[in-house]
Amino acid sequence: MNTPASVILPSFTDIEAASQRLEGQTVRTPLLENATLNEQLGGRILLKPETLQRTGSFKFRGAFNRLSLLDEDQRRKGVVAYSSGNHAQGVAAAARILGIECTIIMPKDAPSLKIANTRGYGAEVVLYNRRTESREEIADDLLERSGATLIRPFDDPQIIAGQGTCGREIYQQARDLNASVDAVLVCCGGGGLTSGIALATRNMSPETEVYAVEPKGFEDTARSLAAGTRLENDPLAESICDALLTPSPGEITFTLNQQLLSGGLVVNDEEVRQAMAFAFRNLKLVVEPGGAVCLAALLSGHFDAVGKTVAITLSGGNVDPTFFAEVLAAG
């Protein structure tokens, strides 16, 4: 796959404009420190818990930014999105606030909490079978009938700009703590949050290294960065990180990440479980598998934080209680 020359990239100005739009709608999530974690790793770790964001993940940022840019006619015709859950909740909540009709196409095996919450935000949910049905076909059909707008989960300049507001906050908050960030680790699926934070980094803290962190089997960004071109994941790969199971990097996100990232890190499911249990035990935060990959990269030593100041995202906390209990029991 190659990136077409026509791809439209967001700029830092788009992130600043998104911050204005999100004012009063998003939670300005804190930048937290934990003494036990710092001691254990021998560095200073700044945690950005987007678990505490509206809808329980960073996805509300991009969704609200994107939806608030729709014109009157588009708003009347509604929006459609496909998502395993966090983008779904973000779009549904943003649509409700803006009074826009919303249909979300979700896999039947998405965490039931995510499906229930998406419905709770007032969206119509269409379930499909990930193995036998195409979400794109279902979406195309819906879009054709309704004239609605498809809200992509990551490969959209205004979605990336929205997620980038998370990075903007990290550097503002780090400054308030007198911290100079050596590296930032970002939970990476399609790369929307990663490229948004990378863009904020280049403009606000250009010396900071940015790393994408992905689950094993879905390290498409890491491999694509190494290869210099977009590569796909094995369609049979599996991981507990339901929020990060994208087939390949996006066109826009990869174009940005290729310019701005220092590399990609990969963690396995067991390391993710350990990180979730650590977050429960020591941070007192509920973190979903996909939201725990950066913490996993630190705790398992894939990234050496000794003597460094490292900011990490905890990108979401939407996890089913039964699965969470299982992780705690094993931890």
Next chain:
Amino acid sequence: MNTPASVILPSFTDIEAASQRLEGQTVRTPLLENATLNEQLGGRILLKPETLQRTGSFKFRGAFNRLSLLDEDQRRKGVVAYSSGNHAQGVAAAARILGIECTIIMPKDAPSLKIANTRGYGAEVVLYNRRTESREEIADDLLERSGATLIRPFDDPQIIAGQGTCGREIYQQARDLNASVDAVLVCCGGGGLTSGIALATRNMSPETEVYAVEPKGFEDTARSLAAGTRLENDPLAESICDALLTPSPGEITFTLNQQLLSGGLVVNDEEVRQAMAFAFRNLKLVVEPGGAVCLAALLSGHFDAVGKTVAITLSGGNVDPTFFAEVLAAG
């Protein structure tokens, strides 16, 4: 029981001095809002998650403040405390930072996470049987042999001043949010956090009503406020709120609370479990039973938040994973 005229009360100046001492040692825990909670209750709820405090509860505030006031000779002789767990961890962590030897007397049936963490902070832990042994006798014996200082869990002006820094932060942070707090609800065991926050309230936001929230069977503060004198709990009472199982209000804490509180609220164990499950599902915060009583008071309607701005403490998050899983399974 009557309060002796000689009781020494802390002042707001003590809270301000404590804030200075705690600078750089404590986490300035955020003041969070959650859209789902606000909608459900029809008010504006400001959450103060001391779950994110060093050692997983507010107790580190009072402990560090008290220990940092010991003189050289006292520091050399060490400290002793008894506690079911959160005060234990607070004192142990503060003692380690200040290089003071520390012995903690804990009931054998305290949550194993709390015992393990207290040992993890380097304290010597002496376990006793709550039904057959007296922690006071064990402590007296230890103090006599070592000349160590007993660090009381709540009935000490400098412990109260330390906990009051939590209240000071609430009003500073509420101001930053342009929020005027109508009422503050505080998790109440012996009353250290409650009286400290009440003291901060009188000085920083005198129109704000302060309520103690206690678990059923341990509503000694509520009953004592109503009776105008300190009353004891039934020694056979039981509750899942292990952090709040004190026999009666303290002398100092009750003297303050009698002057400053609007009243006491009482929640039962089932309401606490529901609140813990809500915090997991919607707030993405790990809250222990005793830390969830204020949220329980709101969710169960014991306090009507409609149209009001209400600040509540989530005082701690030190809960065993097996018990937490059980709560989630039922929730």
